Amino acid sequence: MISNLLTSTLPIAVREMQRNLLRSVLTMLGIIIGVAAVIVLMTLGSGTTRHVTEQIASLGSNLLMISTGKSMGPMQSSTAPKFKLADAEAIAREVTSLVAVAPQASSNATAIFANQNWQTNITGSSERYFSVNNRQLAAGRIFTTSEVRSGAMVCVIGETLRGKLFGTSNPIGARMRLQKLSCEVIGLLEAKGQSSMGSDQDDIVILPLRTFQRRIAGNDEVAMIQVSAKDGVTTNEVKQAIQQVLRRQRHLSAADEDDFNVVDMKEIAGILSGTTQLMTSLLSAVAGISLLVGGVGIMNIMLVSVTERTREIGIRLAIGALEREILAQFLVEAVVLSTTGGGIGILLALTIASVLAAVLQIPLAFSPLVIVSAFVFSATVGVVFGYTPARKAARLNPIEALRHE
Amino acid sequence: MTSDTLLKLQAITKVYGMGEAQMFALRGISLTINQGEFVAVMGPSGSGKSTCMNILGCMDQPSDGHYWFRDVNVGALSRNQRTLLRRHYLGFVFQGFNLLNRTSALENVELPLLYRGVGSNERRAAARLALATVGLSGWETHKSNELSGGQQQRVAIARAIVTEPLLLLADEPTGNLDSQRSEEIMALLVQLNRERGITVVMVTHEPEMAAYAQRIVQFRDGLIERDQKS
Structure with missing residues (x-):
């Protein structure tokens, strides 16, 4: 049943996207930027963390530094x-x-x-x-x-x-x-x-x-x-x-x-990598919000598109499209948009992160988990934000929809 | 109900609005249409003929009365079941053609088969055949907006008959066409009716078009005023 729905609606969805290429690209832009931002930030963040850890390991694992002045928290001291x-x-x-x-x-x-x-x-x-x-x-x-x-x-x-x-x-x-x-x-x-x-x-x-x-x-x-x-x-x-x-x-x-303090480099390593990890999660959260905004963009465009295509929906209903088929068509359109956007975003992120990692001289730390979850998340965004417009389309009265100009 | 009865309306009423604003679109009509008939529905605007067509097309439900399509009581069907009935037994032709924009003639005609789950090769072959029937061989790849009004209406007819429906509902099919195109479309409908035995119910304002039908049903104020065979 579900595979039937998919095989009948997927070509329709893809055809609709091709027909409205510019609109599709603009809709996807939010998801593209959101996914790319999340992956780039997480990749660079974990790259930095790894870089810091490696740097400190390269100092010699048993290294202690003794400096003058009272310890006043990490890497701060009074004069002595x-x-x-x-x-x-x-x-x-x-x-x-x-x-x-x-x-x-x-x-x-x-x-x-x-x-x-x-x-x-x-x-x-x-x-x-x-x-x-x-x-x-x-x-x-x-x-x-x-x-x-x-x-x-x-x-x-x-x-x-x-x-x-x-x-x-x-x-x-x-x-x-x-x-x-x-x-x-x-x-x-x-x-x-x-x-x-x-x-x-x-x-x-x-x-x-x-x-x-x-x-x-x-x-x-x-x-x-x-x-x-x-x-x-x-x-x-x-x-x-x-x-x-x-x-x-x-x-x-x-x-x-x-009036002096002895610092174990391992402690500093812990503090530094803790800090970079915190920064990474904060920045990724911000990027995640932009992904959410991208989802709202999809919903917006899908709602407009339902209104714009009211007559088309009327025609489809009149010639025998079931409610659930219209629902599936719009849902599949939203998911195809968001996952295509997610895919492009991933490619973009790989490119940007590679370039930035080279410029910043930090190791490239791609995590397959991050990429997979970004993709899954963008698909979920499509389902969640595509559902309302899709249901609106499916519930249209065919007579009124056909009369719509 | 005889074996060649296709559909039967029994004391159908349709009321819009509530209380003071209540408006009767249909005040109790009964109508029997046999398989293979070509019926023209006429009447001034507001006489209830469009409402009647919507009910015949299973897109609207009567407020009261019974609608039998063959031996199915349409009033007892759910929205989905009525959609399936449209999908398998009905074809629609509209005044405004109602083709999908920026979509080729072939794709437009394929559409009903897509919802029937017909495989793509079979679908394409059937759509080509239907386009050939309406005289549009060679126009398959043209987008609907690249076709003339008469051609668009032929594509719409091809889309309606590609599923080999029992009943073709045409709502002022020539309303947007000049007289020469109108005659061509009418000739096509007559041909489909005669050669394929498709029952046609057509709404029209024009007596010249109604003259093509074997039977004319005249509506006035929500009632059937006259029902005569020509």
Whole structure:
């Protein structure tokens, strides 16, 4: 019965759509935009979430960052005295569950080579920096322990900076100027792309910490200490051990609160991916509303079309179309419109999301579930919003419908 | 009821409105039409002939009285059953042609078969044959708005006869046509009546057209004033 209805009404519906092509396309536009918006946002959203998670995983899973200042919620802190190199050394000496400790300080300065110059991030650290941050070298070598201890005039540069200053020439062995300091480029980092915070991780110069403190910063401060813990050690244990050492180093009495904080990168990962997931669902909800509006558009056009085609309906009723066949015809028309719109919307979304993912440098995370549910939803929109006009058409009195001008 | 009786109206009344505004369109008419008859229904506007046609066409229900189509009591049928009766036994030709716009002649003629669930090849063949019968071979792909009035009415007739109906109801089929086209259409209806034995009931204002019929039923003020065979 239902398949009979479908085989008799589907050709009629398709014929009607072809006959009113412009109107059909305009009707579908709402659904096309709605479906495309939902899929693009959900795809980009889950892509971003995955990107953030991957970024943080690439930092090293056991990475902890110690910075000065009281913790005031995620990634916020009050000011407090900076660390000294001795603090990092104390941690390395006393906390046994660590693989590596890398003290860090950084600032911005202009790097100059030949007639090229480029404002870049300058970070002073130890040879441990590379293993703690999971950075590989594309060419050259990293600092030796003695270069770090003596504060040698050597540096490792990132890919962005290399491109800006050296172009096609080989940077290894070249002497580059950073403010008053002239240093030899001994290594080139492998490109890593944007960080989860959106900064370019390849726009960087890494110097031995002592060189940085003496020649660039002019003080002996250490802004941040990165440590990586051994596998199988809980981060809480490590945190507590570090806290003990630092409280003693910083002469805090039992009544004082910590004026530094130790952040587990996993926590940040959780916060960031939670945030992006929330944003994704909010934006998708907004896009879902536009899908609903598209459905109202279908209802509107279908109602107009019922009025416009009253005589046609009268003819069909007179020559023997049953109420349910007229109902089915208009319902099928609405569903064909909405699912065609949904299909086009999906294709559009695949295109847009692919382009945007490439531009934003995030992985393309198409979920078949999202696509299937967008399609099912658009079909449902067709049924729900097509029903009222279809019923109106089916209930018409054939005599009056035939008289309609 | 004899075996060649096609339909029988018995004391049919039709009232529109309620109370003070009550208006009698039909005041109790009885009419028997036999299979194979060609009946012309005449009368001034408001005489009830259109209401009578609507009842004959199962598109309207009488307020009182009985309508028998063959041995079926139409008054006892549901709306759907009456639609099925139209689908299988009746054909309609209207004054305003009532073809689907922007639709080819062939598709228009196919339409009733679509609702009968006839397969597409068979449907197309039957529609071509019906168009040939009305003299429109070669015009199959023309859209209805590309055809002249006379041609449109022929398409409408083809659509009405493609299902081989028992009864063809024509409501002023020549009302929108000039006299030459009118005569062609009337000749066609007569031919269908004679050669195929299709019973034709036709409403008309024009005595020249009514003259083609074997029987003229004259309406006045909701009653049958005269019923004569010519």
